[in-house]
Amino acid sequence: MISFPNTMRSALVVGLLSLPCVLPSCGGDSTTEQAPVLRFSGIPDRNKGAVAKNSAKLASWLSEKLGVEVRYQASNSYTASVNALAANKIDFAWLGGKTTCDAIDASAGKVHVLATRDIDLQFKTYFVGNHAAIAAGKLAAVADLGEWRDAASKLKFTFGDVNSTSGHLMPRHFLVVAGIDPDKDFASVGYSEGGHSGTLNAVAAGSVDCGALNYEVYENASAELKEKAPLLHTTAEYVDYSWVVHDRVGVDLIGRLRAALLGLDDSDPEESAILKAWSAGKFLSATDAQWDSIREVRDSLPKGFLK
Amino acid sequence: MLLLALVALSIWVLPLDLTAVASWPDFQAACTRLWGFASAFAMPDLSQPMLVRCASLAMETVAVALLGVAIGLTLAYPLAIAACRAVVVAAGPTPLVRRWLARLLLEIARIVLDVMRGVPDFVWAVLLANVTGVSPVTGLLAIAISVAGIFGKVLSEQWDNVDGTRYVALRSSGASRLQVFFYGLQPLGARTTLSFVLMRTECAIRNASVIGVVGGGGLGAGLWIEYNDLNWRGVATILLTLLLVTASADLLANFVRRRLRIDANHPRAPIAVPKRLASRRRVQVLAGVAMVLLGCVWWLWGPLQIARQELGRIDWPYVEQYTFGLFWPSWSVATWSAVLRESVVPLAIGVLATLGGGLLAAMLVYPASLAMQLDSARFTGERVTPVVRVVRLVSLVLARAIALVMRGIPEVAWLVMLAVFFRSGVTPCVLAIALHTAGVLHRVFTEAVDDVPYGQLERVRGSRPVVFWYGALPRIWANWRTYGFFQFEVNMRIGIALGMVGAGGLGLFFKNNLEWRQHADAAAFLWGMIVLTVLVDRLSRWLQLTRNRC
Numbered sequence: 062m063i064s065f066p067n068t069m070r071s072a073l074v075v076g077l078l079s080l081p082c083v084l085p086s087c088g089g090d091s092t093t094e095q096a097p098v099l100r101f102s103g104i105p106d107r108n109k110g111a112v113a114k115n116s117a118k119l120a121s122w123l124s125e126k127l128g129v130e131v132r133y134q135a136s137n138s139y140t141a142s143v144n145a146l147a148a149n150k151i152d153f154a155w156l157g158g159k160t161t162c163d164a165i166d167a168s169a170g171k172v173h174v175l176a177t178r179d180i181d182l183q184f185k186t187y188f189v190g191n192h193a194a195i196a197a198g199k200l201a202a203v204a205d206l207g208e209w210r211d212a213a214s215k216l217k218f219t220f221g222d223v224n225s226t227s228g229h230l231m232p233r234h235f236l237v238v239a240g241i242d243p244d245k246d247f248a249s250v251g252y253s254e255g256g257h258s259g260t261l262n263a264v265a266a267g268s269v270d271c272g273a274l275n276y277e278v279y280e281n282a283s284a285e286l287k288e289k290a291p292l293l294h295t296t297a298e299y300v301d302y303s304w305v306v307h308d309r310v311g312v313d314l315i316g317r318l319r320a321a322l323l324g325l326d327d328s329d330p331e332e333s334a335i336l337k338a339w340s341a342g343k344f345l346s347a348t349d350a351q352w353d354s355i356r357e358v359r360d361s362l363p364k365g366f367l368k
Numbered sequence: 369m370l371l372l373a374l375v376a377l378s379i380w381v382l383p384l385d386l387t388a389v390a391s392w393p394d395f396q397a398a399c400t401r402l403w404g405f406a407s408a409f410a411m412p413d414l415s416q417p418m419l420v421r422c423a424s425l426a427m428e429t430v431a432v433a434l435l436g437v438a439i440g441l442t443l444a445y446p447l448a449i450a451a452c453r454a455v456v457v458a459a460g461p462t463p464l465v466r467r468w469l470a471r472l473l474l475e476i477a478r479i480v481l482d483v484m485r486g487v488p489d490f491v492w493a494v495l496l497a498n499v500t501g502v503s504p505v506t507g508l509l510a511i512a513i514s515v516a517g518i519f520g521k522v523l524s525e526q527w528d529n530v531d532g533t534r535y536v537a538l539r540s541s542g543a544s545r546l547q548v549f550f551y552g553l554q555p556l557g558a559r560t561t562l563s564f565v566l567m568r569t570e571c572a573i574r575n576a577s578v579i580g581v582v583g584g585g586g587l588g589a590g591l592w593i594e595y596n597d598l599n600w601r602g603v604a605t606i607l608l609t610l611l612l613v614t615a616s617a618d619l620l621a622n623f624v625r626r627r628l629r630i631d632a633n634h635p636r637a638p639i640a641v642p643k644r645l646a647s648r649r650r651v652q653v654l655a656g657v658a659m660v661l662l663g664c665v666w667w668l669w670g671p672l673q674i675a676r677q678e679l680g681r682i683d684w685p686y687v688e689q690y691t692f693g694l695f696w697p698s699w700s701v702a703t704w705s706a707v708l709r710e711s712v713v714p715l716a717i718g719v720l721a722t723l724g725g726g727l728l729a730a731m732l733v734y735p736a737s738l739a740m741q742l743d744s745a746r747f748t749g750e751r752v753t754p755v756v757r758v759v760r761l762v763s764l765v766l767a768r769a770i771a772l773v774m775r776g777i778p779e780v781a782w783l784v785m786l787a788v789f790f791r792s793g794v795t796p797c798v799l800a801i802a803l804h805t806a807g808v809l810h811r812v813f814t815e816a817v818d819d820v821p822y823g824q825l826e827r828v829r830g831s832r833p834v835v836f837w838y839g840a841l842p843r844i845w846a847n848w849r850t851y852g853f854f855q856f857e858v859n860m861r862i863g864i865a866l867g868m869v870g871a872g873g874l875g876l877f878f879k880n881n882l883e884w885r886q887h888a889d890a891a892a893f894l895w896g897m898i899v900l901t902v903l904v905d906r907l908s909r910w911l912q913l914t915r916n917r918c
Contacts (some may be wrong), residue, residue, distance in 0.1 A: 109593050123911050135502045140883045144690060154889040163885060193397065202478045214597050217791065224883045251382065252880075254869055255596025262598045266401060268791045367889060368706040 095244055099129050099310065099318075102136040102145055105156035106225060106256040107278055109135070115338035116155075120333060126321045131313070139224035144168055146307055153306040153318065158184075158226035161303045162356040165349055168307065174349050175304040175315070176322045178341035180277060182351075184301035186227045186235070187279045190271040191264050195291065200271060202293040206239035213246040219253045219272040221260045223366065226301050226355060232273035235296045244365035251322050258282075265289035277340045299358075300351055304344070319346065324351075340360035378716035381874075383795045402789045408600030412608055421590070423610040429586035430613060431664035432504050433576040435680050436511030437569045438661055443512065444519035447519070450477035451477050451524040454532070476619050477520075482905070484517030486898030489870075493579050494882070495694065498687055504585035504668055505675040511572055511579065516566060521905075522759040526560050527553040561828060563625050565645035570621040574614055578865070581780055585671075587613070588780065595853050607781055614776040622811070690887070697895050698888030706877060713794075713873025714900070718860035722859045725805025725859075730772070732810050736767035737835045738818045739840070740832050746784040748835060766888050768814075775807025779862050780869070787870065812851045818846040853911065857904045864897055874900075 068074070084348050101120070123131040134151055136142040139160050145151045147167045148248055153175060156164060164172045200212055219227020220243075229252065236243050243250050244330040251269060253259035257278035264272045265286045271293065279292070304322060306315050321343045325332045336342065381729055449455055456474045457467070487495075493510035500506045527549070535552030543551065554561075580588020587610050596603035665672070697703075741760040745752050752760075782800035790796040817840050828839035867875025874896055881890035 108597050110597070137497060137502045138883065139492075140885065141497055141502075144686075145501065145597055147683065148498060148686045148690075149681055150498075150678060167885070217793075218867065219792075222883075223880050249385070249793060251870060252876075253593070259596050262596070263792065265422075266788075267397065268787065364884070365882060367877070367886055368702050 068109045079187050081088075082272065085288060099123075099130055099131045099314070100125070100134055101131065101153045101155070102142050102151045103135045104139045104142050104157055104160055104222075104224075105220065105230075106139075106275070107258045108255065118338060119261075119335050122331060123321060127314070127317055135250045139222055146172055146305070149307075149309065153304060156305055157301060158232060158299070158301040158303070158352060158355040159224055159226070159230050159359050160226075161305055161352050162359060163224075165352075171308045172305050173308070174347050174352065175306045175319050176344045177300075177303040177341050177347040177351075178339060179345055180341065181303065182345075183298040184227060185276045185298050186232045186273050186296040187276045187292050188232065188271060188273050188296075189261065189264050189279065189290040190293045191269070192289050192291060193267055194270040195293075200293065202291075204294075206236055206241065206294060210239075210241055210246065213241055214248060216247050216271055217249045217251070217269040218243060218247040219251040219260055219263055219269040221253055221257050221272075221274055223252045225256070225275070226299075227275040228253075228260060228273060230355070230358060230362065231296060231299055234362055237363060242363070242365065245351050250366075251303045261286055261290055283342060300355060303347060303352070371723065374719050378546035378719045381712050381716045382720070382794050382798070383796070384795050385573070385791065398789050398791075405600050405603075405785065405788045409604045411601065412718070413599075413601040414605065418602065418605055421836070422587075423603055423764045425587045425590045425606070426609050426613050427667055429576045429580070429588070430573060430617075431667045432507045432579075432586055433572040434569065434574065434660060435516055435574045435664045435668065436508050437565070439512035440515030440572075441519055441565065443516035444523065447477050447481055447494060447516065448523040448527070449546075449549060450474065451481055452527045452549070452553070453524075454528050454530070454553060469626075481517050481520040481524075482902050483898060484513055485521060485905075486517075486901035487514075488865055488897060489514035489575060490579055490581075490865050491893055491894065491897070494883060495691055497639050498690060499679070499682065500675050500728070501678065502585070503671045503675060505577055506672050506878035507579045507585055508668070511576060512741045514575075515568060515572055519565070520562055522559075523561060526557045526564070526758070530556045537733055556762075566621045568623050568652070571619045573617045574775075577610055577614075578780050581869075588778075591781060591784070604864040607777065609775045610778070610781060611773065614778075615772055616770060618776060626686070631812065654853050657903065671830050693887040694882070694891050697887065697891035702888075707874070707892050710872075710874045710877050710893070711896055711900055712859045713867065713871065714875070715864075717794070717798055717801065717863035718856050721801035721805055721859045721863070722852060722856040723857070724798070724802035726809050726848075728802070728806035729809035729813050731773055731811045732767045732806070733817055734833075734836055735763040736771065736810065736814050737836075737840075738764070738814075739820070739822065740817070740836055743822065745833075747822045747828075747839075748830070749830055750831075767810075771807045771810035771814075773807070774803050777804065779866060783866060783869070792870045794871050797866045801862055801866070805855055805859060807846050809851060809855055813848055814846075816847045816851075820844060839855060853908050857908060860904060861897075861901065 101116070103116055105112060113133070113135055120133045122133045139157065140163075142151075142154050142156060143164045144167070146164050147306075148195060154164070158181075188206070194200060194216075199215060200209065203209060211221055212298070213242060220232060223229055233243060241247075249269075251263075253263050253269075253272065255262070257274040258362050259271045260274040261279060261282055263269050266289075272290075273308050276295070279287070306318065308315075310318070323346060325341075325344055327333050327336060327342070418437075450473055453474065456470045456477075489510050492513050493506050496506045496509050500509065530553050534556055535548060538548050576586055577588040577591070579874045580586040580590070581592045587606055589607045591603060591610065596604055630684060739747075741764045742757070743752065779800045782803050784795055784797050786796035790799070817836075820840050820843050824843065825835050825839045828835045830838065863873065864875040864878075867873040867877075868879045874893055878890055878893035878897070881887075882892060
């Protein structure tokens with residue numbers, strides 16, 4: 062019998078043992094039947110637990126309505142949702158304004174807007190401040206953001222996720238229009254983790270002095286949080302979130318999916334719960350062109366945070 | 369002197385925000401914030417669903433780490449052999465062409481290892497998430513790749529460090545290069561290899577919890593979710609679970625490593641075990657390892673199956689184009705000057721955190737040293753009363769427990785706590801890394817002191833502090849420096865990682881460009897990270913060279 066040195070033997074055995082662990086994960090089975098499953102995801106724009114719970118609710122309702130298995134897959138970042146759509150890891154998605162444009166671009170036009178909420182056509186951003194900072198006279202409510210220019214150098218500011226339309230793209234745009242360069246003028250600029258709820262928490266807790274977030278998240282927050290982080294400024298309106306779908310789903314199923322979403326009815330308790338989870342009165346039909354204005358802002362914005 | 373200059377430079381470069389301790393009202397406000405958090409710690413969420421969730425997350429973390437290390441080791445082995453000078457570049461006369469080919473193979477293997485190691489594990493996780501999605505499989509593969517990079521480098525170095533005269537007999541009897549490796553180098557280096565593998569396994573358990581933050585699942589993901597919701601009681605429960613997992617891995621690995629590490633001549637060396645018993649034990653250990661790994665596969669079976677199904681449907685051209693795009697950098701001057709500018713941040717964080725942590729660790733060594741506290745009678749000749757002995761035992765246990773907690777809590781978790789007090793920014797990041805570093809360095813620092821043979825300490829003829837200062841410290845100083853430098857390399861990478869969640873610098877800019885789909889610019893920042901890692905690595909090799917010569 063060949064006598065291997067002991068440690069070599071151990072290494073070999075450990076190596077061999079770990080092989081079966083690798084095997085199931087690589088070498089995709091090309092013969093796998095394309096299971097008739099519709100997979101969807103959404104940007105993690107707030108409390109991930111809540112997003113998962115709401116999405117599970119929608120998944121089970123849609124499965125029943127369409128007669129096709131609909132499965133929710135969590136996403137860890139905005140870009141990951143866009144990539145998943147383009148890479149055939151998901152079929153449709155709940156995206157923000159900027160990511161809607163990103164997804165259309167990344168898929169070379171194979172992704173289209175499916176529906177949007179009534180509130181998304183007149184969406185807005187709230188600028189909020191920490192109550193203690195306000196009491197100390199560091200900042201106050203303003204009608205024009207430009208009035209913050211002088212105080213800015215003493216303020217710690219936070220946006221939401223860097224890919225958020227209402228938490229970063231549009232507030233940055235409005236700040237720039239008002240003559241404030243966030244990267245240079247504020248004492249510090251951050252991008253809060255945990256989406257808009259993260260921004261609100263950070264401002265309320267005083268980790269930062271002020272921040273910008275999705276107005277709908279703020280409206281639905283607890284009275285205690287709102288008290289600790291009062292509203293200081295409301296921006297002009299713009300277009301935001303949408304449901305998008307990839308062409309590979311097929312015209313027929315896309316049509317049924319759209320009809321299901323548009324048909325969500327406030328008078329039915331189950332459907333009303335879904336609408337409520339999305340803060341929507343109703344889902345409306347929409348076209349890609351309605352998001353062109355967001356694409357313009359995305360491409361024309363001065364981008365000090367990239368270089 | 370140089371160090372002081374470095375520290376001054378780092379402090380000057382980083383936008384450190386110390387307002388939390390700058391004035392009394394600010395300090396009070398900071399304490400109030402901390403109090404809300406600390407009081408939650410007094411009553412963690414111990415409801416049954418939370419406990420069940422924590423237990424399952426903990427299992428997931430451990431399974432991901434262990435399988436990741438197993439796969440990483442398998443990947444690393446051939447690469448390490450190819451990167452080992454003693455194997456690839458043979459001694460004696462060889463044709464010029466063959467010699468060049470060997471050299472080429474060596475360099476290619478080393479570059480592959482550099483890239484695997486230079487791309488931080490969380491970036492691997494972000495890249496892999498495009499293929500495997502938010503799943504423990506992502507964490508598993510990310511850990512496997514980065515661990516393979518580290519194993520490949522360290523194993524090849526360990527084999528290269530084996531004294532050539534110890535296997536010269538093999539060479540002269542005509543053994544091929546691979547035979548020399550299998551019968552010479554690898555058994556001779558086995559002790560250090562195994563010790564290192566154990567240490568990395570334990571590190572991987574900690575890393576697995578950090579990778580969770582960017583999509584790898586496990587305790588890290590849970591912690592991050594609870595933190596973002598400001599659910600402090602939940603954070604407390606998960607942190608305690610995390611501490612439990614890391615501390616038990618720590619103690620277990622330590623126990624085994626002690627047996628591997630100790631010199632047979634050291635008074636605390638275990639008594640030699642008869643050969644038959646030793647081989648039986650080996651078989652038992654191997655069977656145990658196999659069982660544990662199979663258990664891990666079983667635990668992750670669901671996610672592995674889903675990953676397998678998804679792989680069949682994925683649009684590979686898109687994923688390939690995306691992934692390769694992230695390695696194809698832009699050459700614009702503006703981008704590269706930004707890369708240079710932002711590289712300073714992780715470097716400065718690395719310097720400050722390593723020195724701060726090292727200092728803290730060094731201060732805790734004396735009370736924690738086995739030799740100084742419990743065995744001192746063997747080399748100082750003093751008489752120790754039972755009461756004094758108990759006091760010293762308490763000091764030892766206390767110092768070690770503090771260090772255990774410091775390293776048991778990952779940097780991200782320290783950050784979560786410190787950000788409450790200092791508010792977000794660079795300051796809590798530096799402190800978080802420093803605290804964790806102190807715990808990590810404390811262990812190796814103390815081990816180094818306890819490994820000094822007592823005979824050498826006896827020659828100093830003095831009280832305990834005198835023996836420590838004049839006997840132990842000079843002997844282990846170089847050792848401490850090496851560990852410190854190695855930790856600096858690690859800390860710089862963590863600095864990049866924490867950059868994405870508040871510290872700024874390379875990590876943040878990479879993330880922003882990645883998220884804004886500026887792939888060429890993101891690639892430039894990614895190469896910045898790789899080059900930085902390689903430079904620090906070469907610097908450490910070069911420093912060690914000079915140290916050996918002196």
